[in-house]
Amino acid sequence: xxxxxxxxxxxxxxxxxxxxxxxxxxxxxxxxxxxxxxxxxxxxxxxxxxxxxxxxxxxxxxxxxxxxxxxxxxxxxxxxxxxxxxxxxxxxxxxxxxxxxxxxxxxxxxxxxxxxxxxxxxxxxxxxxxxxxxxxxxxxxxxxxxxxxxxxxxxxxxxxxxxxxxxxxxxxxxxxxxxxxxxxxxxxxxxxxxxxxxxxxxxxxxxxxxxxxxxxxxxxxxxxxxxxxxx
Ligand SMILES: [Zn+2]
Numbered sequence: 001x002x003x004x005x006x007x008x009x010x011x012x013x014x015x016x017x018x019x020x021x022x023x024x025x026x027x028x029x030x031x032x033x034x035x036x037x038x039x040x041x042x043x044x045x046x047x048x049x050x051x052x053x054x055x056x057x058x059x060x061x062x063x064x065x066x067x068x069x070x071x072x073x074x075x076x077x078x079x080x081x082x083x084x085x086x087x088x089x090x091x092x093x094x095x096x097x098x099x100x101x102x103x104x105x106x107x108x109x110x111x112x113x114x115x116x117x118x119x120x121x122x123x124x125x126x127x128x129x130x131x132x133x134x135x136x137x138x139x140x141x142x143x144x145x146x147x148x149x150x151x152x153x154x155x156x157x158x159x160x161x162x163x164x165x166x167x168x169x170x171x172x173x174x175x176x177x178x179x180x181x182x183x184x185x186x187x188x189x190x191x192x193x194x195x196x197x198x199x200x201x202x203x204x205x206x207x208x209x210x211x212x213x214x215x216x217x218x219x220x221x222x223x224x225x226x227x228x229x230x231x
Contacts, residue, residue: 041088046110053097059201060129081218140171
């Protein structure tokens, strides 16, 4: 009898431990961070970090697209300058892979879903990391993408194209917006998606500008605020 009871206690203890481990690991995969403003303006913005849990892309001087995206997400949300939280937005930073971030954004009910990437041409012959630089180099500048029938995705993308691309990123080769119905985070997000390729990490002036994101990340909040009319 005694040994039966002892066995039972061990079994129950193991079951509790296993449950804890299973639940614990589920929680760990949704490690997104949410920031709350002191006075909320009613909008939720999801900033999706790029290339988490997948392959990274490398640019001039070993620039990491993944690290650039991580740095930009925090600077835009809570960093230097007039950031999103100071402007009154609730901000969730997605720290999973693109599918996890899409699921997290949908379940949170974000109003705008913004993947933060940097760009590269298809061929290595189209890299330019050596001065002097032509600012009209075709593989430079800012590209913003949205779903084809999304009026507000298009409108918000234009605000980003203008305020991040034309008015800030040094390369002028692109600075365009267009629709793209194939990217997962555009196709499967309930929120209006604004998919930002902030600059070309394979063009050194753009790469240097991306690395100085603390000087311009406020433009993400500015682009959103300006389109929504400063709610
Ligand atoms: Zn990317």
